[in-house]
Amino acid sequence: MQFDTAKLNQLSSRYRAHLxxxxxxFKSANLIGTVDKxxxxxxxxxxxxxxxxxxxxxxxxxxxPNSVPRHTFENITNTQVFTVNHVxxxxxxxxxxxxxxxxxxxxxxxxxxxxPEWKENFNAPFVAQSKLKYGVRLVEVIHLNVNDTxxxxxxxxxxxxxxxxxQQDGYIDIExxxxxxxxxxxxxxxxxRLARLSYAKTNRLPSEIKLTTSNEEVGQ
Amino acid sequence: MQFDTAKLNQLSSRYRAHLxxxxxxFKSANLIGTVDKxxxxxxxxxxxxxxxxxxxxxxxxxxxPNSVPRHTFENITNTQVFTVNHVxxxxxxxxxxxxxxxxxxxxxxxxxxxxPEWKENFNAPFVAQSKLKYGVRLVEVIHLNVNDTxxxxxxxxxxxxxxxxxQQDGYIDIExxxxxxxxxxxxxxxxxRLARLSYAKTNRLPSEIKLTTSNEEVGQ
Numbered sequence: 001m002q003f004d005t006a007k008l009n010q011l012s013s014r015y016r017a018h019l020x021x022x023x024x025x026f027k028s029a030n031l032i033g034t035v036d037k038x039x040x041x042x043x044x045x046x047x048x049x050x051x052x053x054x055x056x057x058x059x060x061x062x063x064x065p066n067s068v069p070r071h072t073f074e075n076i077t078n079t080q081v082f083t084v085n086h087v088x089x090x091x092x093x094x095x096x097x098x099x100x101x102x103x104x105x106x107x108x109x110x111x112x113x114x115x116p117e118w119k120e121n122f123n124a125p126f127v128a129q130s131k132l133k134y135g136v137r138l139v140e141v142i143h144l145n146v147n148d149t150x151x152x153x154x155x156x157x158x159x160x161x162x163x164x165x166x167q168q169d170g171y172i173d174i175e176x177x178x179x180x181x182x183x184x185x186x187x188x189x190x191x192x193r194l195a196r197l198s199y200a201k202t203n204r205l206p207s208e209i210k211l212t213t214s215n216e217e218v219g220q
Numbered sequence: 221m222q223f224d225t226a227k228l229n230q231l232s233s234r235y236r237a238h239l240x241x242x243x244x245x246f247k248s249a250n251l252i253g254t255v256d257k258x259x260x261x262x263x264x265x266x267x268x269x270x271x272x273x274x275x276x277x278x279x280x281x282x283x284x285p286n287s288v289p290r291h292t293f294e295n296i297t298n299t300q301v302f303t304v305n306h307v308x309x310x311x312x313x314x315x316x317x318x319x320x321x322x323x324x325x326x327x328x329x330x331x332x333x334x335x336p337e338w339k340e341n342f343n344a345p346f347v348a349q350s351k352l353k354y355g356v357r358l359v360e361v362i363h364l365n366v367n368d369t370x371x372x373x374x375x376x377x378x379x380x381x382x383x384x385x386x387q388q389d390g391y392i393d394i395e396x397x398x399x400x401x402x403x404x405x406x407x408x409x410x411x412x413r414l415a416r417l418s419y420a421k422t423n424r425l426p427s428e429i430k431l432t433t434s435n436e437e438v439g440q
Contacts, residue, residue: 025248170238
């Protein structure tokens with residue numbers, strides 16, 4: 001089936017939201033932890049965290065000012081820090097529930113049953129249940145005029161991960177942590193590795209890189 | 221295990237690339253099809269396509285000018301169009317192989333064994349083997365000063381997908397298409413749906429949305 005611009009424009013707003021959100025492919029599922037200047041905690045699920053570069057270690061994230069992560073965006077611009085916490089199969093329903101429109105005076109941690117965790121010298125809450133989490137310092141906000149969204153760019157300054165899932169070359173076996181993937185607006189998926197493939201060269205086909213993670217080691 | 225900025229800075233460049241690329245979570249796997257003004261085809265795999273908005277239908281993509289998709293970036297700025305093609309389990313090895321440093325005079329389609337497909341009035345090649353693909357018109361390139369990467373923003377103008385995997389509400393069952401997810405630089409994963417969850421409300425927990433896709437229908 002083909003959709004051109006005219007046909008896409010005819011779709012109802014909700015149908016188009018589901019359809020277009022499916023097109024990018026699988027997305028990351030992360031909980032963003034922040035606090036406001038009065039100490040009120042906030043937690044919101046986002047599927048738009050994207051790798052920007054390894055040196056310096058940077059991520060980007062797209063935020064819609066009028067959508068639920070509005071409090072998150074305000075807190076980030078006020079406190080200059082936030083946490084990113086991988087959502088795993090054990091608590092993806094609670095993660096999804098953070099997208100309900102709770103009042104600013106309500107902590108999503110409390111509402112959905114997740115536990116805030118603090119780390120020394122870092123002024124944003126981590127999610128205790130998450131098995132891969134990091135603290136990010138705000139570097140820049142770029143306003144995207146094309147649709148009035150904000151691209152938040154931040155530097156990873158504090159990473160916490162079980163070292164048993166880090167492979168010899170630095171790759172983190174996020175599948176062993178049971179990190180989930182998202183598709184569309186609301187579909188959550190676990191994964192099964194097809195393969196890690198070696199760095200591609202023009203003169204040969206890629207070979208498979210074996211992993212050393214043992215599921216027993218990470219308590220799955 | 222904890223890594224702070226000092227510890228991250230001490231890592232070797234290759235180790236850090238693997239580690240930091242693992243942090244965003246699961247990523248999309250897409251092949252970007254372009255052509256230059258002389259008619260030379262190019263195809264490159266990227267994991268940075270991200271949803272920007274549904275109305276207008278926009279995606280973003282991060283490109284490193286010095287990395288393999290350099291020809292892709294040049295072609296996009298010259299021709300103002302490109303295609304995005306979901307990578308599926310049936311051809312992910314060929315997809316990965318497009319990241320080898322082929323000469324500009326070589327077509328990755330030919331080198332890796334994928335088939336270019338043309339659609340009326342659209343000046344970039346699609347991947348015949350891909351089961352979800354769309355044509356994109358360049359809207360804007362934003363240079364990210366923080367690490368000299370380019371954010372390419374484009375509007376989806378032509379979508380081709382098997383309508384049997386489109387659900388009643390517009391959600392596309394990309395798992396039924398066998399679309400793969402990526403982690404880190406080189407790990408490919410198939411997925412298993414945990415659930416689609418209903419729109420979150422503060423006064424109740426999310427319920428599950430049932431899917432109507434039959435695997436037989438999509439020929440899996």
